Amino acid sequence: MHVVPGLKVLYFGTPVVLISSLNEDGSANLAPMSSAWWLGQDCMLGLGNSGQTTANLLRERECVLNLPSSAMVDAVDRIALTTGKATVPGHKAGQGYRYEPDKFAAAGLTRQASELVRPPRVAECPVQLECRLVAAHPFGSPTPYATAFQVEVLRTHVEEDLLIPGTHHMDPLGWDPLIMKFCEFFGGGRNVHPSRLAEGWDMPHRLRPAPASRKNT
Template sequence: MKSFKASELSVAQVHNYLQHAVAPRPIALVSTIDRDGKVNLSPFSFFNLFSANPPVVIFSPSRRVRDNTTKHTLDNLYEVRECVVNMVDYAMVTKVNQTSAEYAKGINEFNEAGLTPVPSVVVRPPRVAESPVQLECRVKHIMPLGTGPGAGNLVIAEVEQLHFNEKLFDDDGKVVQQNFDLVARMGADWYCRTTDLFELKKPI
């Protein structure tokens, strides 16, 4: 084994090693608005489901390693504590990647990436029409995990409204895992597609 003290690695090395190792990570395509109602859309793979009662998802917009500034998504969430977490399938992943480019604040990434906004039901940021699952959320807590470059900001958000595309269900109304075709992020520029599924029965 190669062993490393985290404190003796550079931020870039820690990021790189852990992103390869803690993978695959699901991708949240998060829409937010600022206090003037300007829309932002960005992907986050530091993301997961953490509770079903109440339903809670978490994600983390990090401070930029380059200049230690904060991301527009985080700034918006401090102004308007609402978001939509849109899940990402293979058909939309190229457009999702485009939304991650460093656009100036106030630029609407829906337009830049060619994705379609749909009004939400209980929050103000729009949903992404192309996404198979759209989760309207209210932000409960934002916890900075540090103050230096690369530090995460844990966003804890409660899901208030769930939208599932009809194609995800069978005729009996059961969700079918194979129909989701979700993608996930791995190390560097690697992604994976959920086309190699297997079932494992729970132990009794």
């Protein structure tokens, strides 16, 4: 039997992306997000208008989409409730966000020079996509609260072990992306880590703790 609950959140499950972009002063910003989908060599990104990444993309028109594996969940969670905006927006402050000027250091991740764009890649991410902005569309009604960014993938960097030998195709069995479902972290179909974001958004979940073998991965 189906019911009509009027769901408050529609994050049914999408890959986590670490977006690296450049701040106005030329420093690097790193932002985790999970509203992304790909078609051909383009990607659509959904970002709130109050975020630093939105401002950076509109100004600089380039970024890197770094896709973490599920084993990187600790690093992602460390910056889940951080923002690159020196003045934290009120609604984010209420959810526990704090200003962090160096998210690479806060996450324990390494900058890696890109080849076609200025923002750095995340060295630890198995997949890195250098992108340029194609178009930006206001999103939400009656007043837009977000922006849908269309970006073109200019260059793809992939760990060699994830490719099917002799092809330009990834091995779907070897690739275990970090997935966010309803603000919770999943990999391989299992919850892999407690989520600061779920706490900040006051999600009512009661998930079993991640297995000990995955907590320190």
